[in-house]
Structure formats: C-alpha cells, structure tokens
Amino acid sequence: MDEGGLDPIDKLASLLSRLPGIGERTARRLVHHLLRTDRGLMVEIARALTEVAEDVHECPTCHTLTADGTSCHFCRDLRRHRDVVCVVSDVQDQAAIEATGEYRGLYHVLHGTLSPLDGIGPDELRIASLFARLREGADIEEVILATPPTVDGEATALFLSRTLAPTGIVVSRIASGVPVGGDLAHTDRMTLRKALAARQRLGHATPPPTAGGDRP
Amino acid sequence: MSTTLSALRAVHFRNLDHVELEADPGLNVFLGNNGQGKTNLLEAVHLCAALTPLRPAERVKELIRFGQDEAHLSAEFALELPTVVDVRIHDKGKRATIAGKPVRDVSSIAQRIAVVAFTPQDLDVVRAGPKARRRALDRFCYGLDPTFVHRARAYERALAARNRLLKEHVVDEAQLDAYGPVLIEAAAAVYESRVRALRALSPAFTEAAAGITEGGLAGTLRYRMHGLDAAPAPAAYAGELARSLQRARGKERARRTTPVGPHVDDIEIQMGEHAARRLASQGETRALVLAWKIAEVVCLTEARKAAPILLLDDVAGELDPARQRALFDVAEEVAAQVFVTTTHEQTLPAGRAGRTFVLDGGAVAAQGTL
Numbered sequence: 001m002d003e004g005g006l007d008p009i010d011k012l013a014s015l016l017s018r019l020p021g022i023g024e025r026t027a028r029r030l031v032h033h034l035l036r037t038d039r040g041l042m043v044e045i046a047r048a049l050t051e052v053a054e055d056v057h058e059c060p061t062c063h064t065l066t067a068d069g070t071s072c073h074f075c076r077d078l079r080r081h082r083d084v085v086c087v088v089s090d091v092q093d094q095a096a097i098e099a100t101g102e103y104r105g106l107y108h109v110l111h112g113t114l115s116p117l118d119g120i121g122p123d124e125l126r127i128a129s130l131f132a133r134l135r136e137g138a139d140i141e142e143v144i145l146a147t148p149p150t151v152d153g154e155a156t157a158l159f160l161s162r163t164l165a166p167t168g169i170v171v172s173r174i175a176s177g178v179p180v181g182g183d184l185a186h187t188d189r190m191t192l193r194k195a196l197a198a199r200q201r202l203g204h205a206t207p208p209p210t211a212g213g214d215r216p
Numbered sequence: 217m218s219t220t221l222s223a224l225r226a227v228h229f230r231n232l233d234h235v236e237l238e239a240d241p242g243l244n245v246f247l248g249n250n251g252q253g254k255t256n257l258l259e260a261v262h263l264c265a266a267l268t269p270l271r272p273a274e275r276v277k278e279l280i281r282f283g284q285d286e287a288h289l290s291a292e293f294a295l296e297l298p299t300v301v302d303v304r305i306h307d308k309g310k311r312a313t314i315a316g317k318p319v320r321d322v323s324s325i326a327q328r329i330a331v332v333a334f335t336p337q338d339l340d341v342v343r344a345g346p347k348a349r350r351r352a353l354d355r356f357c358y359g360l361d362p363t364f365v366h367r368a369r370a371y372e373r374a375l376a377a378r379n380r381l382l383k384e385h386v387v388d389e390a391q392l393d394a395y396g397p398v399l400i401e402a403a404a405a406v407y408e409s410r411v412r413a414l415r416a417l418s419p420a421f422t423e424a425a426a427g428i429t430e431g432g433l434a435g436t437l438r439y440r441m442h443g444l445d446a447a448p449a450p451a452a453y454a455g456e457l458a459r460s461l462q463r464a465r466g467k468e469r470a471r472r473t474t475p476v477g478p479h480v481d482d483i484e485i486q487m488g489e490h491a492a493r494r495l496a497s498q499g500e501t502r503a504l505v506l507a508w509k510i511a512e513v514v515c516l517t518e519a520r521k522a523a524p525i526l527l528l529d530d531v532a533g534e535l536d537p538a539r540q541r542a543l544f545d546v547a548e549e550v551a552a553q554v555f556v557t558t559t560h561e562q563t564l565p566a567g568r569a570g571r572t573f574v575l576d577g578g579a580v581a582a583q584g585t586l
C-alpha cells in the first residue's frame with residue numbers, strides 16, 4: 001500500500017492498521033485520541049519507535065533482542081551459569097522463563113518454531129548458530145528445550161533433541177503442565193517454575209527411522 | 217434444567233433484514249415457503265448457540281445480506297444468569313462476545329450451551345462415506361467435552377504439517393521424523409475421546425433404534441481403525457498407528473500424504489450383522505439417523521445435566537409423523553428447547569404447545585401459538 005498521497009491523519013491511521021489486532025476503525029480512534037488528549041505522547045512514541053528501529057538488534061550469540069552494544073546483558077552477565085542453555089521460540093517466552101526467577105543459565109532464541117505450513121524449516125530459525133555455539137562453547141553441558149507446548153513447538157523440540165543426540169550434550173524438555181496448545185508467555189509463573197524444575201531428560205540413543213511412536 | 221434461548225435478533229443476516237423474536241422455552245416453529253428465511257433463522261440460532269455454521273463448508277461472506285457490510289446476531293440465553301451472545305460477521309470473518317467479553321476460545325460457548333441439529337444432510341451419516349460419520353461423532357465428542365476441539369485441532373495441524381512435508385520435492389526426513397511422534401500423540405488423544413464418546417452413544421443408539429421401530433431394528437455403532445478394521449484399546453492405539461504408518465510407508469511416499477490415522481477411521485453403523493451403509497432402505501436410513509440424534513440428546517442431557525437445544529431443519533420432509541413424534545417425545549422428556557422449520561404447521565405432530573413464527577421475504581410476518 002502507498003500512503004504517499006494521503007493526508008497525515010489518514011496516513012498514520014493507515015500505518016497503524018497494518019499492526020496485528022488493529023482494524024481501520026481502531027486505528028482511526030487511536031489517532032484521534034492522541035490528537036485530542038496528548039500531543040506530547042505522540043512525539044515520545046515517535047522518538048521511541050525510531051530508537052527501537054535503529055538500535056535494537058539480535059544478540060550475535062543468543063539472538064535475543066537487545067539495544068546494548070553488541071552482546072546482550074544475558075550473555076555478558078558473568079554471574080549466570082554458562083553450562084546450560086535454554087532454547088526458546090521467542091523473546092516473550094524468554095521473558096516468561098526469566099520471570100520465574102528459577103533459571104540462571106543462558107538462552108538461545110530461535111525466533112519461531114518449525115512450521116511447514118508457513119514454509120518455516122530449520123534454515124529459517126536460529127538453529128545453525130545454536131549448533132555452532134554448542135560446538136565452540138565447550139562448557140555447555142545441558143540444553144533445555146522450552147519451545148511452546150503446541151504441535152509445532154513439540155516437533156521443534158523433538159527435531160532439536162534428535163539432531164543434538166550425537167553431540168552427547170544432555171538435552172531436556174520442560175515438563176508438561178503447561179496447558180497443551182497454550183503458550184509460555186501466558187502461563188502463570190508457578191506452573192512454569194514447576195515445568196522447568198521437573199524438566200525431563202530426553203534420550204535418543206538411536207533415532208528411530210520413522211514415526212516410531214516412542215516419545216519419552 | 218435445560219439451556220434455552222430466550223430472545224434472538226438477526227440483522228442483515230443472509231436474507232433476513234431485521235428479525236427480532238422472543239422464543240418459547242419449549243417448541244418454536246419457523247413457518248414459511250422455501251426461500252422466505254426460515255432456515256436462515258434456524259442458522260442464526262445455531263451460530264449464536266455454537267458459534268459455528270449449521271451447514272458445513274460455509275463461506276462467511278455468504279452469511280451477510282447482499283449489499284450490506286456486516287451481519288449482526290444477538291441472542292439471549294437463559295443460563296445460570298441471562299447471557300447475551302453477540303456475533304458480528306464481516307467479509308473477513310466473525311467476531312463474537314459472550315456476556316460482553318470477546319471469545320478467545322471457541323470451546324467457551326460449548327461449555328455453556330449444547331446444540332443438537334438435525335438437517336436433511338444428516339442422512340449422509342448413514343449412506344455417505346466415513347467423513348460424515350467422523351464429523352457427526354466429533355461434534356458429539358465436542359458436546360460431551362468442549363476441550364475436544366483443542367485435541368482435534370492439534371491433530372489437524374500435525375497432519376497438515378506432515379502432509380506438507382511429504383509433498384516437498386525432496387522430503388526432509390529429519391523434520392518428518394520430528395512430526396511423526398507429535399502426530400501419533402495427537403491422534404491417540406483424538407482416538408481416546410472418540411472411543412469414550414462412542415461408549416456413551418452406542419447403547420443409547422441401540423435403544424433408540426429399537427424404540428422407534430418397535431424392536432424392528434437392531435442398530436449398533438462400532439469404531440473401525442483404518443487398516444485394522446477394529447477398535448484397539450486407547451492405550452494400544454499409539455502403537456498400532458505407529459506400526460500402521462511404518463507398514464504404509466511405501467504408499468505414503470507414493471501418494472505424498474499420511475494414509476492412516478483418525479482422519480480416515482470410520483464408525484460403522486450396523487443393522488444386525490450387516491453394515492447399514494450398503495443395506496439400509498430409505499426408511500431404515502432415516503430411522504438410524506433419527507436414532508443417532510435421539511441418542512445424542514439423551515447422552516448430552518445426562519452428561520451435562522442440562523438438555524441441549526434441538527434444531528430441526530425440515531424434518532417433516534424426512535420423517536413421517538410417528539417418527540417425528542418419537543423425536544418430540546424425547547425432547548419433551550428431557551425438557552429440551554426445540555426450534556423447527558417447516559412449510560406447514562400441519563406436518564408437525566399434533567397436540568404440541570409452542571410458538572409459531574411465519575417468515576415471509578426475510579421478515580417475521582406473523583406470530584402465533586400452537
């Protein structure tokens with residue numbers, strides 16, 4: 001869509017309506033609300049948007065989003081346990097796990113899950129860099145798979161656990177208890193804390209040739 | 217106690233311009249010639265009560281009155297508290313609220329309201345392929361336990377993902393291996409719900425079939441796992457399916473689609489020793505479908521401690537007065553609210569009390585009592 005020729009109000013409404021969950025009517029209401037009540041807020045939002053757009057980038061190691069130098073504060077924090085990496089699908093899930101206060105290791109953010117229906121395979125996720133990280137970082141002893149308890153999240157965990165099997169690194173999966181089909185970001189802290197604590201070690205000594213029905 | 221709809225408003229819905237009605241807690245009859253809107257009104261009741269279309273494979277846009285942007289349905293249900301269900305349909309989809317709150321999870325409506333619908337297409341349950349029976353059983357599973365929808369969707373997603381991978385030019389074995397166990401686990405969950413539902417439905421079906429034919433029809437329901445033609449114990453299903461998938465590997469690669477699983481299983485309707493699909497006469501077909509519906513009403517009432525709302529579309533065209541009476545008797549017994557469409561009041565079994573609404577050109581032209 002080209003917003004070039006529109007008047008500024010129409011242009012802003014049209015841009016806002018591209019956001020998920022915001023229809024044209026809501027976008028228009030937001031614009032008029034801002035105009036009526038608080039123009040200072042608009043300037044602040046504009047400034048914040050520019051900052052985020054210009055400064056936020058993926059951490060080269062764990063791929064979380066950060067505005068800090070190059071590495072994120074998780075990767076730089078020397079008090080965190082460096083022998084365990086928790087793999088999450090996105091930064092919201094990372095925040096949910098961080099909020100439990102239970103986890104003190106490092107993270108790896110995949111930026112999605114496998115999703116053949118959307119054309120997302122391993123190459124579209126930050127999986128190659130996870131392997132590179134595990135190869136290079138000799139001190140990593142455990143990988144906790146905390147992808148969401150959805151069909152695609154489970155398949156991603158299984159894919160990773162089988163691909164990681166030959167490395168000899170301990171691979172564990174957060175325990176169920178998180179509602180099936182739900183997402184971590186909306187799971188309460190207590191449940192997530194228990195799911196982390198009761199994580200189960202996955203073993204795939206010899207990966208079965210096909211759908212073997214041998215979920216641990 | 218039963219679930220009832222107390223008031224309904226339909227605006228710009230299909231051919232209905234603006235209809236408002238107060239429903240009888242018992243029987244409601246939508247009268248009118250074909251094309252005047254009586255089935256559309258029944259569909260409006262179904263959409264509010266179930267948030268899904270009455271007729272399968274419906275495109276949302278067809279639900280909006282020609283020339284309008286939006287259809288708006290609103291129904292008040294007498295639950296523990298009077299509860300308003302509001303549905304707005306745009307060309308891109310629909311938005312529903314229950315008691316003013318947006319519906320995030322479709323099963324939240326089925327937690328409160330159960331619906332059993334009977335339309336002429338339901339005869340397919342006996343005479344058509346397995347798909348119609350799976351759909352009928354899955355609807356019943358959903359009525360018994362609304363969370364079934366999550367299991368069904370998880371399975372559909374795993375199946376679709378796996379089939380997509382099988383269609384790739386070069387099949388990614390590692391990804392396929394990852395989706396296999398997920399598919400099997402989801403399949404086993406669907407299967408377990410289906411078997412549990414069938415265990416409740418089957419005896420009620422047998423009883424109803426005998427009841428409406430005065431003992432003339434020995435009807436039974438039996439689950440048949442594809443390729444096994446039997447129903448393994450739920451705990452054994454995952455293993456059976458895994459073996460079945462392994463055996464069908466060659467076929468799977470050739471056809472590029474998952475050949476076994478709950479999406480191809482069947483529920484066999486038997487008359488005595490024989491499969492009804494091949495042998496049932498017109499009359500027997502109707503009796504068996506009727507028995508299935510009656511069994512649903514009985515089981516849902518028992519499981520939910522509240523009768524479902526019964527929607528009957530043109531049953532007079534399919535059921536003779538004696539069989540209609542059997543259906544109405546069951547409804548009365550469990551105190552179910554009934555909505556029925558018909559062209560003539562005389563086609564209904566005599567001696568029922570209720571309200572009539574005459575539909576003409578997309579509007580309620582007259583109201584009366586039976």
Ligand SMILES: [Zn+2]
Pocket residue numbers: 059060061062063064071072073074075
């Ligand atoms: Zn980092």
